[in-house]
Each structure stands twice: as structure tokens, then as C-alpha cells.
Amino acid sequence: MRLWPVAKGILLGLLLLGAFGAMCFGAVYLVIGVLWEKAVGLVALAGGFRAAILFLDLVWERPPHLSKRPWERPWEDDESVE
Numbered sequence: 001m002r003l004w005p006v007a008k009g010i011l012l013g014l015l016l017l018g019a020f021g022a023m024c025f026g027a028v029y030l031v032i033g034v035l036w037e038k039a040v041g042l043v044a045l046a047g048g049f050r051a052a053i054l055f056l057d058l059v060w061e062r063p064p065h066l067s068k069r070p071w072e073r074p075w076e077d078d079e080s081v082e
Contacts, residue, residue, distance in 0.1 A: 012055060012058060012059060014061045015051060015054065015055050015058075016052070016055050018048075018051060019048045019049075019051035019052040019055060020052075021048075022045070022047050022049070023044075023045055023048035023052075023053060024043030024047030024048075025041070025044050025048075026040075026041040026042065026043070026044030026046075026047075026048060027041070027045060027075065028041070029041025029044065030042060030045065
């Protein structure tokens, strides 16, 4: 049994839980915090969204709608698939 798929699954699960937790923490602090807590909440909320995007990039290996150049699709240029 290879350990990399198991480790990748665990790390991706932790990343997703961390992203969800950061977004919840940020949203709560934006609503009920004082000024400096609102700033921390905004940073946590933005960081949680970035972590969720990173999760999707790692799981689906950067889908075209998140790519910097979505018009370049190397899997469509593959000559062996016919």
C-alpha cells in the first residue's frame, strides 16, 4: 500500500477543515468583534477563501475556470486520444 495517497487525503481534509474554520472564525469576528478583531476577522475570512481555492486546485489539479490562461487546455491537444 502506498502512503502518499493516504497522506494527501489526510492533508487535504485538514486543509478543508482549516479553511472552513477560518471562514467561520472570520465571519463571527466581523460581526461581534471590536475594531482590531474585525481586521483579524477579515484577514481570516480572506485566508479561508484562499485555502478553499487551494484545496480545489490540489484536488482537481487547477480546473480551467481557475486557471490564469483557461484557453490553454493541454488535454485537448493530446494526439493519442482518438
